[in-house]
Amino acid sequence: MNFSSKVLEEAVQALSLLPGVGKKSALRLALHLVQDNNNKSEKIAEALTRLAHDVKECSVCHNLSDHDTCEICTNSSRPQRQLCVVESVRDVMAIEDTQQFNGRYHVLGGVISPLEGVGPSDIHIDTLIERVKMGTVEEIIMAISPTIEGETTIYYISKMLASFEVKISIIARGVSFGGDLEYADELTLGRSITSRIPYQSPS
Amino acid sequence: MNFSSKVLEEAVQALSLLPGVGKKSALRLALHLVQDNNNKSEKIAEALTRLAHDVKECSVCHNLSDHDTCEICTNSSRPQRQLCVVESVRDVMAIEDTQQFNGRYHVLGGVISPLEGVGPSDIHIDTLIERVKMGTVEEIIMAISPTIEGETTIYYISKMLASFEVKISIIARGVSFGGDLEYADELTLGRSITSRIPYQSPS
Numbered sequence: 016m017n018f019s020s021k022v023l024e025e026a027v028q029a030l031s032l033l034p035g036v037g038k039k040s041a042l043r044l045a046l047h048l049v050q051d052n053n054n055k056s057e058k059i060a061e062a063l064t065r066l067a068h069d070v071k072e073c074s075v076c077h078n079l080s081d082h083d084t085c086e087i088c089t090n091s092s093r094p095q096r097q098l099c100v101v102e103s104v105r106d107v108m109a110i111e112d113t114q115q116f117n118g119r120y121h122v123l124g125g126v127i128s129p130l131e132g133v134g135p136s137d138i139h140i141d142t143l144i145e146r147v148k149m150g151t152v153e154e155i156i157m158a159i160s161p162t163i164e165g166e167t168t169i170y171y172i173s174k175m176l177a178s179f180e181v182k183i184s185i186i187a188r189g190v191s192f193g194g195d196l197e198y199a200d201e202l203t204l205g206r207s208i209t210s211r212i213p214y215q216s217p218s
Numbered sequence: 219m220n221f222s223s224k225v226l227e228e229a230v231q232a233l234s235l236l237p238g239v240g241k242k243s244a245l246r247l248a249l250h251l252v253q254d255n256n257n258k259s260e261k262i263a264e265a266l267t268r269l270a271h272d273v274k275e276c277s278v279c280h281n282l283s284d285h286d287t288c289e290i291c292t293n294s295s296r297p298q299r300q301l302c303v304v305e306s307v308r309d310v311m312a313i314e315d316t317q318q319f320n321g322r323y324h325v326l327g328g329v330i331s332p333l334e335g336v337g338p339s340d341i342h343i344d345t346l347i348e349r350v351k352m353g354t355v356e357e358i359i360m361a362i363s364p365t366i367e368g369e370t371t372i373y374y375i376s377k378m379l380a381s382f383e384v385k386i387s388i389i390a391r392g393v394s395f396g397g398d399l400e401y402a403d404e405l406t407l408g409r410s411i412t413s414r415i416p417y418q419s420p421s
Contacts, residue, residue, distance in 0.1 A: 017314035019289060019307070020282045022265075022272045029265035032258045034250050046308060047237050048266065049273050049282060055235045056270035060263040062225075062232035063251065067259035069225045070252050079223045079252065086222060104222070105249060111220035 016042070023049065075146070077122040077139050079104050087120060094118055096153035100143065100172065102126055102160060110158060118156075121146065126164040127171055135171055143172065147179050157185040219245070226252065278349070280325040280342050282307050290323060297321055299356035303346065303375065305329055305363060313361060321359075324349065329362065329371040338374055346375065350382050360388040 016038070018024035023045055030041035048056045072078070073085035080086065087093060087107075097118030101107055107120050123138040146152060155176065159165040173183050189207030190199045199207075219241070221227035226248055233244035251259045275281070276288035283289065290296060290310075300321025304310055310323050326341040349355060358379065362368040376386050392410030393402050402410075 017311050019276075019310065020273050020284050022268050022284055023282055026265040026269040029262045032262060033247055042308070042311075044236055045269065046306075049269055054270065056266040059232045059235060060266040060270065062229040063259040063263040063266075065225050066229040066248065066252055067257065067263065070223050073222075079226055081223050081225050103249075105245070107222065108220050108245075 076120045077124055077142070078107050078120060095151040097156065098143075098146065098152045098154070099156045099158050101158050102165070106158060116156075123159075123168070126159065126162075126168040128164040128167075138168075140172060140175065144175055147176060147181055152181055154182045154184060157183065159185075161188050276325075279323045280327055280345070281310050281323060298354040300359065301346075301349065301355045301357070302359045302361050304361050305368070309361060319359075326362075326371070329365075329367040330374055331367045331370075341371075343375060343378065347378055350379060350384055355384055357385040357387060360386065362388075364391050 016024075016027075018027070026045040026048070027038065027041045030036055030044050031038050033041075036044070048059075069081060071080055071083060073080045073088055074083050075088040076085060078085045078087065082089075094117065097116075098121055099110060099116055099118060100121045100123060101110065102123055102125060104122055107122060110116050110120075121139070121143050123140065123143070125133055125138045127133060127135055127138065147155070155172075157169045157172070159169055169185060176183065187210065188203065189210065190196060190203060196204065219227075219230075221230070229248040229251070230241065230244045233239055233247050234241050236244075239247070251262075272284060274283055274286060276283045276291055277286050278291040279288060281288045281290065285292075297320065300319075301324055302313060302319055302321060303324045303326060304313065305326055305328060307325055310325060313319050313323075324342070324346050326343065326346070328336055328341045330336060330338055330341065350358070358375075360372045360375070362372055372388060379386065390413065391406065392413065393399060393406065399407065
């Protein structure tokens with residue numbers, strides 16, 4: 016591509032660093048920004064500079080936070096006895112959005128995946144065990160994706176925690192709400208039959 | 219969405235200012251950037267800050283440039299007698315990429331579109347006429363999209379330039395290279411028959 020402006024060319028190169036944004040999309044974005052009168056470029060630049068400098072990882076649960084310890088870990092009204100173990104920060108947000116869990120979290124930052132070279136020491140299992148050792152945790156809820164890697168991670172953690180007096184549960188897997196039985200895969204449907212629960216009529 | 223970090227939330231809001239990027243995509247981009255170790259955030263922030271401050275519009279042809287006058291307008295080896303009139307900066311890049319044109323450009327910054335409230339005074343027709351008045355331009359090549367708005371713009375400009383001794387040409391419209399006659403629309407196929415050119419065998 017022939018750029019009439021070096022600055023424009025550099026902006027296109029920078030924007031194509033974003034995942035899923037190629038050269039052509041980056042050019043479209045850059046031309047949009049340069050022709051925009053609402054200071055979008057500056058707003059985005061400022062937000063990304065702060066993102067690079069001011070976002071911290073919570074020292075307790077590894078969630079993202081503006082402080083050394085995140086708001087969930089410092090919130091004394093959330094009981095410490097329930098600990099929800101998740102793969103990523105995105106999962107914390109998803110579970111918080113459901114408003115169905117009021118305990119604390121532990122973000123692993125990945126799952127064990129020998130194929131991708133991710134071993135138990137590459138994710139935050141050590142700090143999880145430290146937290147359990149402190150004795151306040153009564154239940155660990157594994158909210159990890161039902162994939163082979165996820166199952167491996169759950170199995171590994173359960174073995175590591177076998178000597179502690181802590182209840183380990185996993186989130187229910189089954190047919191999605193609004194889902195059609197016909198199109199559910201065999202494994203999911205099979206599991207949702209074996210893990211059936213007593214019917215409670217809404218009274 | 220429940221954000222554990224205000225800074226992250228602001229970054230998501232800023233990124234969703236980009237065209238075609240919604241809240242979910244913006245969150246994906248922001249989480250990618252915050253977990254990236256190659257300073258992508260800072261690189262993008264720096265490039266966008268420069269984009270906001272250092273890109274200028276060429277005072278002659280309205281192309282984007284790092285200087286007051288763009289490199290094409292200051293290049294004395296490009297003849298001033300041929301002037302290619304285009305809609306946008308993107309079109310200058312597209313034509314430059316073909317390496318088939320060595321003259322100068324004039325970027326209108328849009329086309330006349332009564333439906334969208336764009337009149338002749340909203341695009342750079344006045345500066346085009348000023349350039350023609352200077353007497354160095356011999357041919358104006360209209361490289362404008364063959365849409366109703368584009369045709370209107372070409373017609374308007376040709377009327378405005380009727381009193382000047384300047385040749386006006388439009389780029390050829392016809393069947394695309396590699397295109398299939400069967401799938402060409404009627405108007406394009408009809409025009410490419412009426413504008414047929416003598417066959418020159420490659421000798």
